[in-house]
Amino acid sequence: MREASERRLGDKADVTALLGAFCFFLSAIEYMVPKPLPFMRLGIANLPILLAADLLPLPWFLVLALVKVVGMSVISGSLFSYIALFSLAGTLVAALVMWAARRAGGRLISAVGVSVLGAVSSNAVQVLLARVVVFGEAARLIAPAFLAMGLVTGTLLGLFAEAFAAKSSWYALASSQLAARPGEGRDEP
Amino acid sequence: MSPEPGRPAAARAAARKARAAEARGRRRERWEALFAPWALAAAGAAVSAAFLFQPALGSRILMLLAFMAAARGAGKRVSVLATVLISAGIVAANLLVPVGRVLARLGPLVLTETALLEGIERAVTFEGLIYASKASILPGLRLPGRFGSIVASAFVYYERIVEYKGRLRPASLVADADELMLRVWEEPPAGPRRDAGARRPARGWALLALAVAAAWALLALS
Structure with missing residues (x-):
C-alpha cells in the first residue's frame, strides 16, 4: 500500500491534483479573512505553487496554476466575474516569476526571495488590472498598501515553504519519485 | 413573532442565523x-x-x-x-x-x-x-478533457482534506501539514464524482x- 502510494508520487498529474486541492483548502481559509475588496487576497493559496516550483516541470507547473484558478472560482462561484480575472492574472504572473526566479537564481535565491518576488508581482498586476476595471486612476492610492501586503505575506509564506521543504517527508518522497520517474504521468499535460 | 424575554440576544441571533442557513x-x-x-x-x-x-x-x-x-x-x-x-x-x-x-x-x-x-x-x-x-x-460542475479530470481529482483530494480528522496546530504546523499530506495521499483518488446525469x-x-x-x-x- 505504502509502496503503491509512493510510486504514485512519480505521477505528475496526481501530484498536480493534490497540490491543487491544497490551493483550494488554503483559499477557503483565506476566504474567512475579512478584506476590503473581494479580489484583495493574502496570497496564502500560492503556497503549493511555491512548493511546486522545485517539483514539477514547467507545463505541469502552469497546469497547477490553472487548476488553482479554475477550482477556486468554481468553489466560490466566481468563475465569470472579475474576481476570476484578477485571480488568473495574479496567479499566472506569480507562477511565472517564481519559476523564472528559481531557475535563474538556483541556490543563490531562497524560498523567501522567490515567494516575495511572486507575491509582489502578483499584487502589482492586480493593481494594474484594478486600474483598468474598477478604480481608474485612483488605483495608485491602494498600490503602496497592496504591495506592502505582498511583501509581508510573501516573506511569511517563503519562511513556511523553506521549513516545509526541509522537514516534510511527503515533500522528500515526491521530489525523489518525480526525479526517478521523469516520464511518468506524461511530461506534457 | 414576539421576542422571547428569557432568551439572551446572542442565542436568538444564533437561532436566526441557523434558520437562515437552513433556508439557504x-x-x-x-x-x-x-x-x-x-x-x-x-x-x-x-x-x-x-x-x-x-x-x-x-x-x-x-x-x-x-x-x-x-x-x-x-x-x-x-x-x-x-x-x-x-x-x-x-x-x-x-x-x-x-x-x-x-x-x-x-x-x-x-x-x-x-x-x-x-x-x-x-x-x-x-x-x-x-x-x-x-x-x-x-x-x-465538471469540466471536459484531461484538464477537467485533473480538476476533478483535485476536488476529490480537497474533500479528503476537508474531512481530515487530524489537527493543524500553530506550534507544530510543518509536522501537522506533512502528516495531512501523507494521509490524504495514501489512497488514490477514486473516479471523480459524477453529476449522476440526472434529468432536469x-x-x-x-x-x-x-x-x-x-x-x-x-x-x-x-
Missing part, C-alpha cells in the same frame, strides 16, 4: 434539482457576456438586481449591505480623480459627472458579474432559455 440550504437543493450544472454555467456565460456589453446603465442596474435575486434563489449568501459598501468604495475611488462637468464641491472633494457615472458603471459591473457567477456556477425538469431548461433571451434582447434594445 433548501433553496440550494431546489436550484440544483432544477438545472444541470453545465447548462447553468453555459447560460451564465451567455448572460454575463450580454451584461458586459450592455451600454445602458439603467439596464445594467436592472440586470444586477435580477442576478442578486437569482443568486439568492441559488441558495448563495446575498448581502445588500456588503454590496452597497463595496460599490460605494469603488464609486468613491473613481471620484478621487475629477473628470467631466463639476456637479458639486464638498470641501477639497470635487464631484464630477463623468467620474461619478464611470464609478457607478464599474461598481455595477463588478457586483453584477459576481452575482451572475454565484447564481450560475454549481459545485457539481423542462421548467429549468425553459428558465435558462428565457434568461439568455431576455439578456440579449435587452442588449439589442439598448
Whole structure:
C-alpha cells in the first residue's frame, strides 16, 4: 500500500491534483479573512505553487496554476466575474516569476526571495488590472498598501515553504519519485 | 413573532442565523434539482457576456438586481449591505480623480459627472458579474478533457482534506501539514464524482432559455 502510494508520487498529474486541492483548502481559509475588496487576497493559496516550483516541470507547473484558478472560482462561484480575472492574472504572473526566479537564481535565491518576488508581482498586476476595471486612476492610492501586503505575506509564506521543504517527508518522497520517474504521468499535460 | 424575554440576544441571533442557513440550504437543493450544472454555467456565460456589453446603465442596474435575486434563489449568501459598501468604495475611488462637468464641491472633494457615472458603471459591473457567477456556477460542475479530470481529482483530494480528522496546530504546523499530506495521499483518488446525469425538469431548461433571451434582447434594445 505504502509502496503503491509512493510510486504514485512519480505521477505528475496526481501530484498536480493534490497540490491543487491544497490551493483550494488554503483559499477557503483565506476566504474567512475579512478584506476590503473581494479580489484583495493574502496570497496564502500560492503556497503549493511555491512548493511546486522545485517539483514539477514547467507545463505541469502552469497546469497547477490553472487548476488553482479554475477550482477556486468554481468553489466560490466566481468563475465569470472579475474576481476570476484578477485571480488568473495574479496567479499566472506569480507562477511565472517564481519559476523564472528559481531557475535563474538556483541556490543563490531562497524560498523567501522567490515567494516575495511572486507575491509582489502578483499584487502589482492586480493593481494594474484594478486600474483598468474598477478604480481608474485612483488605483495608485491602494498600490503602496497592496504591495506592502505582498511583501509581508510573501516573506511569511517563503519562511513556511523553506521549513516545509526541509522537514516534510511527503515533500522528500515526491521530489525523489518525480526525479526517478521523469516520464511518468506524461511530461506534457 | 414576539421576542422571547428569557432568551439572551446572542442565542436568538444564533437561532436566526441557523434558520437562515437552513433556508439557504433548501433553496440550494431546489436550484440544483432544477438545472444541470453545465447548462447553468453555459447560460451564465451567455448572460454575463450580454451584461458586459450592455451600454445602458439603467439596464445594467436592472440586470444586477435580477442576478442578486437569482443568486439568492441559488441558495448563495446575498448581502445588500456588503454590496452597497463595496460599490460605494469603488464609486468613491473613481471620484478621487475629477473628470467631466463639476456637479458639486464638498470641501477639497470635487464631484464630477463623468467620474461619478464611470464609478457607478464599474461598481455595477463588478457586483453584477459576481452575482451572475454565484447564481450560475454549481459545485457539481465538471469540466471536459484531461484538464477537467485533473480538476476533478483535485476536488476529490480537497474533500479528503476537508474531512481530515487530524489537527493543524500553530506550534507544530510543518509536522501537522506533512502528516495531512501523507494521509490524504495514501489512497488514490477514486473516479471523480459524477453529476449522476440526472434529468432536469423542462421548467429549468425553459428558465435558462428565457434568461439568455431576455439578456440579449435587452442588449439589442439598448
